[in-house]
Amino acid sequence: MKALVVKKYGENAEIVLESRDKPTPNQGEALVRVYAAALNPLDLSVKSGHIPFAKNPPFILGNEGAGVVQYSSKFPEGTKVIIQGGKLGVSQDGTHQELMVVPENQLVPLPDNFSFEEGAALPVAYLTAYLALTYYGEVKKDEWVALAGATGSVGYAALQLAKALGAKPIAIVSSDEKAKQALTAQPEAIINLSQEGIVKGIARITNGQGINVALDPVGSNGTSLLLQSLAQAGRLVSIGYAAGMETTINLMDLLAKATKILGFSIYAIPEEVTLSALQHIIQLAEEEKIRPVIDSTFSLEQWGQAISRLTSRKAIGKIIFTI
Template sequence: MKAIVTTAFGNPPKTTIENRAKPTPREGYSLVRIHTATINQLSKYIRQGNIPGLNAPLVLGNEGAGSIEESARFAPGTRVGIYGGNKLGITEDGLFQEWTLVEDARLFQLPDTLNWDAGATLSVNFLTAYRALTKAADVKAGQSILVAGATGSVGNALVQLGKALGARVIALASSADKVTRARDSGAHDVIDLSQEHDVASAVRGLTDGQGADWAFDPVGGTVLNQLLYSVRFRGSVVSLGFAGGMEPAFDALEIIAREKRIVGYSLHAETDEDVSCALAELVTLAAAGKIRPLIDSTVTIDGFEEGYARLASRKAIGSIVLHLQDNATEAR
């Protein structure tokens, strides 16, 4: 089978396509034929050597979708989504290969509403968004939420899930095209950052002068401070990403004087039980058509570097999906 192997971390990393033996099934694991996997920020940081303590060679890929080949839990041919947790594509070989052994607890059956591309992106992005909305925050119906990077993978999930929870969603987008896509995903209001530079003022104008109840930041960098100014008195900003920078600056006086909070969230700190419950909720929402992952583009094994180039461009609208099988474009 083909496997994309990062042989040395760095910028640029060293990566090759190898022919490897298909994994041998063992107890507690399922052998999955991988159809699709996502090219995301996590794998980019790993391959560039930005996460200490990890070792190459390594097959990346932490979330994806495939069909069961051998399993004690699922019937052969069952379409499954894969959440790699803290292991797959991080400390052990992941999903950028044609077959992978996956712990049964990391698998969930895909609803028929999702094709291989959408199925690959349901776990990490939507899990992160769902738990950020319901654990790090406590979003209630009727509240207002502000979402930065609203057309990125996690941002788009926040928009869709925020709407599904009954919140009023205000999205931030950086171009006219992204404004349209954010509206299509369910945002009630969209602030075009190419036209509006005073985000806080724009948000207050949409919320009767109060500011948003919650703000969610999958971007980091200078965006966090803009969100801090945009939430109401005693409002909160949830930080869950750093694509725009790992050392954001923020106004301490704003936090103290208006009793605001910055809350961190990491999916990889969740328990298996909480992840399982959240995945069940997401599958139900997807089956009902209330959420659907947004796909920016797809690449093949031989063209996987094009996916990382697209990710680095910051122009992607939605997720970038790697096809591991020739029939990955089929609906199911």
């Protein structure tokens, strides 16, 4: 069976496509034929050696996917499933392979109205967005929520979820093309950075009151601008650093309005909270209140092109390997 294997970590990581023996599941594990697997920023962090607790190479990346059960004591053979996160692609071989063994508690049935590609795009982005909004951001109905990078996989998921949870999402995008894509999620408002800045845009939309929650997968200077735009007791959840790991903040933006900056880590969230969140996400998917956007698909042989697409920051939605 085919597997995309990282042989050496680093900025110039060594990655090869190789043939491996069919794996054998142990007690509590299922054998799954993977048909689609997502490529995420997490994969880039692992391959670059930035995750200290990642498994030593040779190693298979991939934290989410979708496929068909070939053997399981829990799921009938032929069940279409979503493979969700946990330690996959970090400390256990992940989804960038044709056949894999997966702990049965990390499988959920694929919604009938979802393709394998959409199923593979669901867990990481939507779990991240949902938990950032609820567990960390403690979002409430009718609160203003600003979403940076709103057409990225996490940002777009957060747009849909914030709306489904009764909040008022503001999409922050960098171009007219991305503004058009963000409109498909029906946000309350859009800030197009090619036309206005974050601070002025949020003040315009909220009549100067500020936002209650900000989700920031972008980082760099945008983080300080979101912090500046928070309302009294507002919460900023830092999810990523696509534009850079460093920012400068004015401490008065924290002190004067009793605001909070929270760092997102899915590994710090109790397992029962994560599982409950995933169940709610699947319910929303079945009710057609949320649906991932697929930016592009690649074969495993095209891994270099897939990584280039992800690092370009031009992707609108999720990048998927079809296997």
